[in-house]
Amino acid sequence: MTKDQKDNLFLLVKSLTKSEKRQFKLYVGRLGVNQDSKFLSVFNVLDKMKVYSESLILKSTDVKKQQLANVKAHLYKQILISLKLNPSHQNIRSQIREQLDFASILYHKGLYKQSLKILDKAKELAIVNEEKNLAFEIVELEKIIEAQYITRSISNRADYLTVQAKELSELNVITSKLSNLSLQLYSIILKTGYVKNEEESKAVTKYFNDRLPKLELSKLGFREKLWLYKAHLWYSFLMQDFLNCYKYALKWVDLFYDNPKMINLNPVFFLKGNNYLLEALYFIKNKPKFINKLDEFYTVVNQSDFPKGENIEALVFLYGNFHKINQYFIDGSFEEGLLLIPQIETELIQFNNKIDAHHKMIFYYKFASLHFGAGNNQECINYLDKIISNKSLSMREDLLCFSRVLNLVAHYEAGLDYHLETLLRSTYKFLIKMNDLHEVQKEMIKFIRGLQDIYPQDIKKEFRKLLEVLKQYEDHPFERRAFLYLDIISWLESKIENKPVGQIVKNKYLEFYA
Structure with missing residues (x-):
């Protein structure tokens, strides 16, 4: 039976580096009896597989079908123990837990003073490194020992x-x-x-x-x-309060810079803080500060002492590329942004098992938006179809809704109006189902539906009418979110002025900073 890379053990084996595989084989080979063990033979088969196949494991080893589940469970546990012993996975937390385990062993052997001495050092290490849950656990064990053995220390x-x-x-x-x-x-x-x-x-x-x-x-x-x-x-x-987003994201990131040792101890939180700082700067359209913070981000993550690992690499790829793309939306330089897409798509394949479907769909929406801004409407539609056709995507309802609205506009722009009425109906039904039919979407759908009955010479007049209607929602506390996903205002202005969307966005950006 093929599970196509969804087997947990298979995914774990495939995540191992060459050095981790070598250490695992040394670890299980420390006793001669393991050299021909069933779990090691299963490991060797899994290591060579491209796609998980249970039948191939049974055919290539002497493991019987009824034994396979137990052998796999044992192998999974042995790999985790091996990884735990790997120096690359050792950190302050594991050191503190190890000391706590040693102290517990000494306590149960009645060696109270030795146990308390280890606990005291471990507690100091925990408090200094903000591991207060572990520190509390240590104090509770100290109290148990003191209750049974008065040290008078x-x-x-x-x-x-x-x-x-x-x-x-x-x-x-x-x-x-x-x-x-x-x-x-x-x-x-x-x-x-x-x-x-x-x-x-x-x-x-x-x-x-x-x-x-x-x-x-x-x-x-x-x-x-x-x-x-x-x-x-x-x-x-x-609340769409992006200035306060910037304020608290900056506090988050600066907290790490004020406590640099915490970057190594909590690299994921450091990366996430930078992600939201850059996102806030993107929303407030401050490109100079955005570029500065993006450069700072890469300076830190590229340092030799920055923590390494599959999860860290995936997050650096994810956040770094999101914001490499975002920089081109700020000032409308869509054509330049298109150059990133082939490289990111190649790397997306490499990180396939490390990045969830939700974030992949965000990449597709950004790719679609870049193509739309550059006037490549068919390419825009192709990427949006990857989102719209994904029936299992349950997160980010707003992403699903605006993908459909952009899809409508792209179809109109591409001249694909032969099934526009069907698209309008399905989009309308979807937005109602999602409870996301707001004034901006209503006006857009009404406008596109009416375009089929407008004479060519009257089209600009209708664009101007829609622009006047939508302008009133540009600063509305709840309606303005539509413009964060799809800059309809700039699109309308481009149609009225006969200029590319990118040029309209760039002019606005330059005017804003002038």
Whole structure:
């Protein structure tokens, strides 16, 4: 039975580097009995496979079908143990956990003083590196030992441990509340995008204010501040308050620059902070600062001491390329942006198993928008079809909606009006189903439907009428989000002035910064 690269063990084997594979074979070969073990033979077959095939495993090894599930489970566990022992996967957290394990072993052997000595060093390491959950766990074990064996190493040790446990517990509770709030807001962004109306705006604001704990910033450490800035950032994004998005994303990134050792300990959070900082700068159209921050991003991630790994490489690819593309939208230089597409598509294949479908669809929407801006309407339609035909995509409803609206406009521009009426009906039904039929979309659909009955000499007059209608929504708190995904205003102006869309966007950008 073929599962086409969806088997978890197969994906894990394929993610291993040459050095990790070599270490695994050394690890399982440390005892001669493993040399011909069934799980090692399964590993060797999986390593050579291009596509997962259960029948090929059974044919190439002496593993029976009823044994395969157990052998695979054992192999999966052995690979993880091998990876855990690999120096490249060792970090402060694993070092602290290892010391905690050693201390627990010593405690159970009755060697209390030795256990407490290790715990004290591990606790200091945990606190310095903002690993307060681990620090709390260490203090709790210290309390257990003290309750059974009075060391008298510190005269007021019981009071000291009690106070320390209370302080760590309070900070962990704050972090938990902030991380819960941040995660819930992020979930709303992924599911529905920005707030769509006054009712949603009030609901999100109430949700945010009710769950934001009362804080004294001066008493917070790195970890608590990080989650605080994240929560504010997601709230600002939901409300389309892009200046505050920039403010809190900058605080997030600067927090890492003020605590440089945290970049190595939390590289994913560092990368995500930079991603949202660049996204905020893109929305406020500040290209000089955008280019500066993009250069800073690559300067840091290209340093030899920046953490390496498959997940890190995938995120650098993802965020870096999103914003390489975005820079061309700011000033309308779409033609230049098209040069990026072939290279990114090639790399997308390489990162196929590391990047989720949602982010792949965002790439396709950006590719489509670049082609639309450059006047390549058929190419635009081809990329949009990859999104529209993806029936399993359940996230980012706003992305799905605006893909259909852009698809309508691109079909009109390409002169493919022979099935425009069918497209109009399906788009209209989809937007109603998604509860996303707002004034901008209504006006666009009504306009495109009416184009078929307009004489050629009257077309510009109709474009001007639509432009006047849509202009009133350009700064509307809820309707303006349509223009973040699709710059309809610039498209209309290009039709009226007989100029390329890119030229209209560039003129606006230059005028804005003049």
